[in-house]
Amino acid sequence: EKCTSADERRAPLRTWANACGSIDRCQPVEEESRTAPVKLEPEHRWVGLLFSSYAVEGCVEAPVLLYPHGLQGLHSLHALVPSLLRLEVETALEKLGLSDRTYAWEVFLDMMKTQMRNSLPSADLSRHFTDATRAILVDWIIRVHELLQFQEETLYLAVHLLNRSLRQLKVTTANLQLLGIICLFLAAKKEESLLPDVAGLCSLMDHTYTKRQLLRMERKVLCALNFEVSHCPPLHFLLLFASVARCSATVVWMARYLLELSLLEGQCVVFLPVQLAGAALCLARQVLQECSTPEGEAAWCLASSIHVGSEPTLLRIMHILAGAAAKASTQETCATFIKFSSAETLQVSRHPGLINAAGLLGACS
Amino acid sequence: MNVIMANCTSVQYEPVAEIGGGAYGTVYKARDTESGKFVALKNVRVQTDQNGLPVSTVREVALLKRMEQFDHPNVVRLMDVCATQRSDQETKVTLVFEHVDQDLKTYLAKAPAPGLSAGRIKDLMRQLLSGLAFLHSNHVMHRDLKPENILVTSQGQVKLADFGLAKIYSCHMALTPVVVTLWYRPPEVLLQSSYATPVDIWSTGCIFAEMFRRIPLFCGESEMDQLGKIFEVIGLPPPEEWPTDVTVQRKNFPPLKARPITDFVPEIDEQGAKLLMEMLAFDPVKRISALSALEHPYFQDEEKKS
Structure with missing residues (x-):
């Protein structure tokens, strides 16, 4: 069954705009009301979940085994400058609040290892939808995500769940938006402390679907994904590398913009979070061409040493992102472009350097 | 609608015997019809409200699945998880563990x-x-x-x-x-x-x-x-x-x-x-x-x- 006309495809996705007002009915996630009085167990349990340290026998001792493909460089680098890189990574993770000092290196190894799980080997998510259709859906998710004022992590998780669901489930065009909202809803259940209620989500979609349909889809997605809804977002790698590389605020915002654009690109689903983050940061630096100091260059060299061995992949991603950024303003799927044109994000999406970013890469490579 | 589930517990696992009343619900020994191996099925009935599966269930099961990645030798394998609706208020979450004969x-x-x-x-x-x-x-x-x-x-x-x-x-x-x-x-x-x-x-x-x-x-x-x-x-x-x-x-x-x-x-x-x-x-x-x-x-x- 091929895609029907563009209008038919897009119709339900447009309705989000009609119902913006009705979803501020957020309700707090019930703090787990355990029947037994578990007073000692601290509430930072869920902070620990994503980055829970793992220091039990054997598993952190063999970094070579952690990187089966594409990341071989890390090991050799680890051997060359173990202490410096390790120190920088530990400091950065602590500064970012992603780990406490004691477990920081284990957390980093855990991030590197976790991203390998659930990676998608090929870009063909579904025979039924084109990349353009997927991009429209992701763009809509980005808009709703912004409307609900969710955290960045939730968006990356939602799109990750969507990609895997598209693989696992056969969904009709009519139910694509339903799948999208459920992926966002599940991501929110995992990451957020304030949740919208299902009735609010229904009115957000102009009651195209019933509450019953939403809840049914929730069960289907959870079953199809086997409840595996843990994910290491590329954003955390980006913030980590940017911190190690001492990047300026402008570079970081630019990289965040480029990284979010990668969510819309169907070709990008095959890449690992660590690679997407590295590429976004590389491209951001090249676009902005800030004058550098020797210290800055040294810091950058250390940060990019993590990617030794995967430069060709990074360059491929950079080309995709440069192409996406050049046409972002003229696309119908421009939620990210608009988001990053605000003053708070330093208006990075409007930077003139992005128009010819691809040319810039050509000259460099 | 028109969504076909990738894996469906009730079809894939064929109950063989009840192996425990348990404080928290019945445990079944079942045969995985795909691999022929025995598994232990544990059903958890969770109360669902109008907002679907409780956040705690989603997070706890996700944590179990995440720990599964580490493949620890002294922890029983969690092979599969499935959720099926029983009524408007109740969802059955089935956890499929490896079966070990002896405690x-x-x-x-x-x-x-x-x-x-x-x-x-x-x-x-x-x-x-x-x-x-x-x-x-x-x-x-x-x-x-x-x-x-x-x-x-x-x-x-x-x-x-x-x-x-x-x-x-x-x-x-x-x-x-x-x-x-x-x-x-x-x-x-x-x-x-x-x-x-x-x-x-x-x-x-x-x-x-x-x-x-x-x-x-x-x-x-x-x-x-x-x-x-x-x-x-x-x-x-x-x-x-x-x-x-x-x-x-x-x-x-x-x-x-x-x-x-x-x-x-x-x-x-x-x-x-x-x-x-x-x-x-x-x-x-x-x-x-x-x-x-x-x-x-x-x-x-x-x-x-x-």
């Missing part, structure tokens, strides 16, 4: 006359504590550790089962009468004080003693009786260790002195007795952790010999 209770009962050798007990304990250290480092407590949910494969490999479930159950469980044995419960739980991962260490201590004795260490019939039996062994704790947030008062118990643990576990060696007493510390803060227990001379001793 520690049967293993102990089957051991020939003088019981397990000291070396065998040490090996079982090391595995048990490794599994526990792994759970605790992932912020998971077991809360209901007992010989029945410690599995022992035919190769003698220990695998912890039913961890983390207590929390999934207790949050949004459809009401079933809960009958849980008191025998492995630590004082802080019996006193309804606050508790954390040390609860599992207490239970491990009870099980450690039971490996030598082949009968449980403390067989109380009520919470108070259980506490009384505990104090007969470890003595009544000093007033400063008595938790302040509980209704049961210290003066309700006779001022018993601690007796040598070898009176109750005569076969245990000196280092084993020391470790056991550190596990049976009344104050959970003073109780040894799983990681430290693995470093205890009781285990190092064996390495020297071998």
Whole structure:
């Protein structure tokens, strides 16, 4: 069954705009009301979940085994400058609040290892939808995500769940938006402390679907994904590398913009979070061409040493992102472009350097 | 609609026998029709409101699945999870675990006359504590550790089962009468004080003693009786260790002195007795952790010999 006309495809996705007002009915996630009085167990349990340290026998001792493909460089680098890189990574993770000092290196190894799980080997998510259709859906998710004022992590998780669901489930065009909202809803259940209620989500979609349909889809997605809804977002790698590389605020915002654009690109689903983050940061630096100091260059060299061995992949991603950024303003799927044109994000999406970013890469490579 | 599920539990797993009533619902032995292997199906009924599956269930099961990635040798494999709706208010979450035929209770009962050798007990304990250290480092407590949910494969490999479930159950469980044995419960739980991962260490201590004795260490019939039996062994704790947030008062118990643990576990060696007493510390803060227990001379001793 091929895609029907563009209008038919897009119709339900447009309705989000009609119902913006009705979803501020957020309700707090019930703090787990355990029947037994578990007073000692601290509430930072869920902070620990994503980055829970793992220091039990054997598993952190063999970094070579952690990187089966594409990341071989890390090991050799680890051997060359173990202490410096390790120190920088530990400091950065602590500064970012992603780990406490004691477990920081284990957390980093855990991030590197976790991203390998659930990676998608090929870009063909579904025979039924084109990349353009997927991009429209992701763009809509980005808009709703912004409307609900969710955290960045939730968006990356939602799109990750969507990609895997598209693989696992056969969904009709009519139910694509339903799948999208459920992926966002599940991501929110995992990451957020304030949740919208299902009735609010229904009115957000102009009651195209019933509450019953939403809840049914929730069960289907959870079953199809086997409840595996843990994910290491590329954003955390980006913030980590940017911190190690001492990047300026402008570079970081630019990289965040480029990284979010990668969510819309169907070709990008095959890449690992660590690679997407590295590429976004590389491209951001090249676009902005800030004058550098020797210290800055040294810091950058250390940060990019993590990617030794995967430069060709990074360059491929950079080309995709440069192409996406050049046409972002003229696309119908421009939620990210608009988001990053605000003053708070330093208006990075409007930077003139992005128009010819691809040319810039050509000259460099 | 028109969504075809990638894997459907009811089709793939064919129930063979009921293998346990369990406090939290029925457990089935089933055959995986794809692999032909046996699995253990555990059904959890969770109450769902108009917002679908509870956040706690989503997070707890996600945590179990995430831990699964580490493939720890002393933790039972969680192979599959499925959710099916039973009614508007209830969803059945089916957890599919690997099936291990034998638990520690049967293993102990089957051991020939003088019981397990000291070396065998040490090996079982090391595995048990490794599994526990792994759970605790992932912020998971077991809360209901007992010989029945410690599995022992035919190769003698220990695998912890039913961890983390207590929390999934207790949050949004459809009401079933809960009958849980008191025998492995630590004082802080019996006193309804606050508790954390040390609860599992207490239970491990009870099980450690039971490996030598082949009968449980403390067989109380009520919470108070259980506490009384505990104090007969470890003595009544000093007033400063008595938790302040509980209704049961210290003066309700006779001022018993601690007796040598070898009176109750005569076969245990000196280092084993020391470790056991550190596990049976009344104050959970003073109780040894799983990681430290693995470093205890009781285990190092064996390495020297071998």
